[in-house]
Every structure is written in C-alpha cells, then in structure tokens.
Amino acid sequence: MQDQTQALKDYLGGMKRHNRAALMQLRGIHNWHAAAQHELERRAYLVLNTFNDDLMLAIANGEVNVQQAIDEVLAG
16 A cells, blocks of 8 residues: 555646645545445446446346346356
C-alpha cells in the first residue's frame, strides 16, 4: 500500500505545481472511500456502452442476468 500512497502523493504534487486551485478544491471532499466507490461503479457502467440495444433491453427487462453471466464466465 506504501507504493499506492506514494503514487497518490506524486500525483498531488503535480497538481500542486500545475493546478493548485484544483488541489485546494479536493480538500473539500471528506468521504474519499465513497467517492472512489462511486467512480469504480461509474467506470464499470461504461461497459454498457459496448452492448447492443437488444442486449440492453434484455438486461433491462430481467431476461439476462449479468451477474450470473459473469460468474459463469469466471468459472469456465
């Protein structure tokens, strides 16, 4: 985890040099755990852009279980 902390500090150091105002705004975020979880979910949802309309409708209508499909692919 030390490497990740250092990577974060390196990134923030670059912000300090090039966009101090943005870095100061980040100080206003107090629940970084929730923010990171939200971002992970947002990124996961991006895969939906790759599905065709028929598949999206099947998922939306409950005809396709994405979680089950993922589990089956990982098990196989």
